[in-house]
Amino acid sequence: MLGMQSSTPAPRATGRPRSAAADAAILAATREALVELGWSKLTLSDVATRAGVAKTTLYRRWAGKNELVVDAVAELFDELELPDCGTLGADIEGVVHQFAAILARPEAKSGLMAVVAESTRDEALRERIRASIVDRQKRLVLEGRARAQARGELPPETDESEASRTVDLIFDVVAGAVVHRCLVSAEPADAAWVHRFTTVLVAGLAAASAD
Amino acid sequence: MLGMQSSTPAPRATGRPRSAAADAAILAATREALVELGWSKLTLSDVATRAGVAKTTLYRRWAGKNELVVDAVAELFDELELPDCGTLGADIEGVVHQFAAILARPEAKSGLMAVVAESTRDEALRERIRASIVDRQKRLVLEGRARAQARGELPPETDESEASRTVDLIFDVVAGAVVHRCLVSAEPADAAWVHRFTTVLVAGLAAASAD
DNA sequence: TGGTTTCGCTACGAGTCGTAGCGTAATGGC
DNA sequence: GCCATTACGCTACGACTCGTAGCGAAACCA
Known part of the structure; x- marks a missing residue:
């Protein structure tokens, strides 16, 4: 379930628990608002109304618009999976297709780019994006390489840091x-x-x- | 000089002309504000103050924040040029270096991504970006290919639309x-x-x- | 039942937006 | 040199959004 919620304030054993249904409703409402309004015209008041919760509830769980949208967009990329098409090239092609399909959706377009833009001046936000989206999907590259090695298409890596840089390069190029x-x-x-x-x-x- | 100003209202022969110095000051002030404040906290009032002009002057020339930042950022990419390093690979490497250097500057980072994000819901803005930045720099790819063909590194293209698609692909991959x-x-x-x-x-x- | 935390609601000051109105400055045409 | 025309600086304004505070009610645990 993603990188957990905003602050993860050490889930206390006492008191009224936070509504998990509200989380889902809020993130869904955020995506809906992204489609209809786009990033710039999206307001937290509007999201709260759509989700059927109070505006204050949003501010209790997320620090602001940036963090909320990151979580809302991150869920979109969780449906990515590496198909087994027989060859490395075909596997990559399959993933690229899925990735392109997600990016064709308006909520992914406007949301993703906007938070990336904001992250250029917000270290914590950049780390949140990396943890929730980038590193999370890097598994696809690792899995694809392992499969190709098992097939004999790629040699097993000798230098560990060298292999790591290759993974990063592939990810930057594809994404x-x-x-x-x-x-x-x-x-x-x-x-x-x-x-x-x-x-x-x-x-x-x-x-x-x-x- | 870029794709000209906002609306280009058919420069009339009569009346007081628009100050060209003001244009330069405004665009420079916009980049300065992007560095210090970033996209989200940048206000047109602030830019006007920095540039030493009235806020209303900004609204007379640009439709809004989006268009202003596109013009301010576009100037950054005009310094790109294709070095002649002897081989296709070295030429490309040289341009990528320059491109990376520009993107390392904070005003390019936050400004460029933000307007791209906005352009997902604004057809006119997307066209403005394409005309002012993307198509403008695509010349580098064309020039590099021509040079490589003259050197004999690449065969002359036979299919015109095929060659055009290749240029687009290279640009998408590099950028x-x-x-x-x-x-x-x-x-x-x-x-x-x-x-x-x-x-x-x-x-x-x-x-x-x-x- | 008492203690604790969340939730919904309302209200608020602060800040930004984009525009209108007015007088002034700078140009070209006559 | 005068006039029409356009740009400019300045001020003020209503409308809107922001993020927070304060309150009573609801949901959970011991």
Whole structure:
């Protein structure tokens, strides 16, 4: 369940417990508001009304708009999974497809980019994004590599830090390219584009690892 | 000089002309405010004060915060140029270095991502970004390809639309990866990373174009 | 039942937004 | 040199959002 709620104030054994249903309703309402209003016109008052809770309840659980949207968007990426298509290239292509599908949704577009922009001046927020979204999905790269190694498509890594840098590079290239395609170029990451991109990436990795 | 100012209301031959010095002061003040305050806390009142102009002057020239920041950020990318390093790989590496250097500046980070986020719900703004920044820098890819063809590193393109799609792909991969590295991963795109990335990209393009 | 925490509601001061109105400054046409 | 036209600086304004405080009621545990 994500990286837990905002502050995680050491769940006390006494007193009235926080409503878990309210959490779900609030995050869903946040995504709904992102679709209808976008980031800039989204207000916490509006989210509270949509979720059927009081505005004060929101401020008790989240520090502000930024943290709330991070949690709301993070849930979107939890449905990502690595398909087993037989080859490394096909596996990557499958994940890129899923990733592109999520980024095609308006709540992901406006929400994700906005919090990333805010995170450039907020260290804590950047850490929250990393923990809730980035590192959480890096598992896909690790799993894909392990599978490719088991198939014999990739050699087992010798240098640990070297392998770690490769994972980071792959993640930056894949996530960055898809995001740029969907948001900046504003053109669909359709099957043809995904195939083309995946071909270049896999070929490049193979050639570079041969050094 | 960029894509001209906001509306370009058909420069009339009569009446008091708009101060060009004010334009420069306003855009510089906008970047300064982006550094000190970031996107969310930047107000047009503050920019006006910094630039030494009245708030109303800002609203007469730009529709709002979004358009102003696009123009202010676009100027940052105009200093990009393609170095002639002898090989395609080295040329690309040089441009990626410059791009990473610009994205390391705080006014570029917070400003660029914020307007991209806003553009997901504003077609006119997205078009403004494309005209002022994206398409404007795509010349680098075109120039690099032409140079590589002159050197014999790349074959002359046969299919026009095919070549166009390749340019778009390269741009998405390069810009996307660097942005993701600098903003989301929040780690420096240093020489080692740039070299590594460029190697994978060039190798991938070479292998893919061999099909 | 008593202690503790959450929840819904209301109200509030502080701050920002974008615009209107007015007098003044700077240009070109005659 | 005068006039029409446009830009500029300044002030003031209503509308809106923000985040918080204070209260009584509800839900849980011992």
